[in-house]
Amino acid sequence: xxxxxxxxxxxxxxxxxxxxxxxxxxxxxxxxxxxxxxxxxxxxxxxxxxxxxxxxxxxxxxxxxxxxxxxxxxxxxxxxxxxxxxxxxxxxxxxxxxxxxxxxxxxxxxxxxxxxxxxxxxxxxxxxxxxxxxxxxxxxxxxxxxxxxxxxxxxxxxxxxxxxxxxxxxxxxxxxxxxxxxxxxxxxxxxxxxxxxxxxxxxxxxxxxxxxxxxxxxxxxxxxxxxxxxxxxxxxxxxxxxxxxxxxxxxxxxxxxxxxxxxxxxxxxxxxxxxxxxxxxxxxxxxxxxxxxxxxxxxxxxxxxxxxxxxxxxxxxxxxxxxxxxxxxxxxxxxxxxxxxxxxxxxxxxxxxxxxxxxxxxxxxxx
Amino acid sequence: xxxxxxxxxxxxxxxxxxxxxxxxxxxxxxxxxxxxxxxxxxxxxxxxxxxxxxxxxxxxxxxxxxxxxxxxxxxxxxxxxxxxxxxxxxxxxxxxxxxxxxxxxxxxxxxxxxxxxxxxxxxxxx
Numbered sequence: 146x147x148x149x150x151x152x153x154x155x156x157x158x159x160x161x162x163x164x165x166x167x168x169x170x171x172x173x174x175x176x177x178x179x180x181x182x183x184x185x186x187x188x189x190x191x192x193x194x195x196x197x198x199x200x201x202x203x204x205x206x207x208x209x210x211x212x213x214x215x216x217x218x219x220x221x222x223x224x225x226x227x228x229x230x231x232x233x234x235x236x237x238x239x240x241x242x243x244x245x246x247x248x249x250x251x252x253x254x255x256x257x258x259x260x261x262x263x264x265x266x267x268x269x270x271x272x273x274x275x276x277x278x279x280x281x282x283x284x285x286x287x288x289x290x291x292x293x294x295x296x297x298x299x300x301x302x303x304x305x306x307x308x309x310x311x312x313x314x315x316x317x318x319x320x321x322x323x324x325x326x327x328x329x330x331x332x333x334x335x336x337x338x339x340x341x342x343x344x345x346x347x348x349x350x351x352x353x354x355x356x357x358x359x360x361x362x363x364x365x366x367x368x369x370x371x372x373x374x375x376x377x378x379x380x381x382x383x384x385x386x387x388x389x390x391x392x393x394x395x396x397x398x399x400x401x402x403x404x405x406x407x408x409x410x411x412x413x414x415x416x417x418x419x420x421x422x423x424x425x426x427x428x429x430x431x432x433x434x435x436x437x438x439x440x441x442x443x444x445x446x447x448x449x450x451x452x453x454x455x456x457x458x459x460x461x462x463x464x465x466x467x468x469x470x471x472x473x474x475x476x477x478x479x480x481x482x483x484x485x486x487x488x489x490x491x492x493x494x495x496x497x498x499x500x501x502x503x504x505x506x507x508x509x510x511x512x
Numbered sequence: 513x514x515x516x517x518x519x520x521x522x523x524x525x526x527x528x529x530x531x532x533x534x535x536x537x538x539x540x541x542x543x544x545x546x547x548x549x550x551x552x553x554x555x556x557x558x559x560x561x562x563x564x565x566x567x568x569x570x571x572x573x574x575x576x577x578x579x580x581x582x583x584x585x586x587x588x589x590x591x592x593x594x595x596x597x598x599x600x601x602x603x604x605x606x607x608x609x610x611x612x613x614x615x616x617x618x619x620x621x622x623x624x625x626x627x628x629x630x631x632x633x634x635x636x637x638x
Contacts (some may be wrong), residue, residue, distance in 0.1 A: 180546055435596070437574070
């Protein structure tokens with residue numbers, strides 16, 4: 146299959162991007178400054194991320210759509226206000242995760258942002274579940290641009306006045322350059338920032354404008370180190386069809402009001418696990434010294450028994466040390482538990498630690 | 513000191529008497545990106561030509577470091593273990609990896625000179 150390109154591909158090229166194939170797309174892993182510089186620039190200034198490979202699924206409908214979606218997602222959508230967003234999951238009956246996503250209530254229905262590698266399957270699953278009553282549009286005509294970091298609000302507001310009035314996890318339509326942009330205050334880096342849905346033909350000019358105002362393009366490499374420092378899950382690593390939200394330590398994302406009656410896909414399993422606890426749970430892990438424990442590194446206790454596995458591990462540029470996340474047996478999931486990581490045949494000491502590794506700077510109360 | 517020679521695994525090597533100094537090339541560091549971890553062979557251990565003799569890790573991935581010649585490890589560069597970013601800064605100078613007491617100096621003969629390596633690196637990168 147031919148590799149897909151986003152509408153910013155030429156701009157990446159002219160900014161000396163190194164490309165990788167990701168979920169069928171040619172995406173920039175880094176630009177000439179490298180992952181560490183890009184990471185630090187995002188934390189101190191403003192980074193631009195092309196996330197146009199992700200799915201933008203618009204589902205159109207009225208209150209009956211809300212009812213149908215509540216049968217799918219573990220969310221209190223009836224009480225979700227227009228333009229407010231929630232993090233959630235598409236699950237199977239066993240509460241295994243097909244995808245993690247952000248769903249926003251918009252005037253015409255809902256907008257769901259899906260992972261690139263999952264979006265086509267998600268579309269199929271949701272189309273089957275919802276039937277022909279509602280119109281679904283996995284919109285390939287729109288790009289998705291994230292701008293993240295403390296200077297982002299000032300930079301974006303100088304182009305689109307009013308975005309500074311958005312609260313975290315809310316969005317709205319804005320007019321710019323004779324078109325409507327949907328902008329949410331959200332992100333995947335642990336920093337304040339925005340995600341901008343914009344039509345493909347306007348995306349390049351828009352990003353060039355952001356660069357002119359002082360923001361810089363950041364690749365997927367730094368996006369990964371940023372999200373890992375922020376303790377955020379990456380589908381295919383921390384999350385997959387064999388993991389549940391309870392095991393992933395994401396029970397906060399399940400609306401409390403939905404737990405008493407269930408009625409969403411996977412609710413039985415979720416309710417059981419909430420009561421009895423899961424046998425394995427996702428934790429933060431800090432190796433001692435400088436050693437990096439990558440994905441699939443086996444985790445042992447001091448009696449040589451395997452108790453888990455690393456799902457993501459790298460060097461955290463802002464933490465200035467190695468960081469990882471993984472799953473361990475429940476009894477080893479307490480903060481400060483000593484564990485051993487097997488790297489290149491040797492066992493190295495590490496500690497279970499609290500997440501995130503890097504403190505968040507989200508803006509909560511503008512209004 | 514001898515002319516600098518290069519291996520296909522992107523190591524450089526110089527010889528002084530029977531002691532070889534080995535590091536990774538600038539081209540290798542550019543391919544790897546930001547280096548954040550280095551592991552070196554133990555002093556006193558013996559390493560075999562083309563065998564692994566350490567590890568470097570970038571933010572993205574781990575890569576083995578190979579030795580282009582055989583010998584006994586007589587010194588290692590602790591400075592790059594303590595601060596691996598030095599490898600990106602000065603890979604073909606102060607950020608050497610280890611020194612070997614060579615057994616068979618003819619092992620140097622099959623390695624590339626600078627001109628040959630630059631051509632090889634350019635071709636393998638494209």
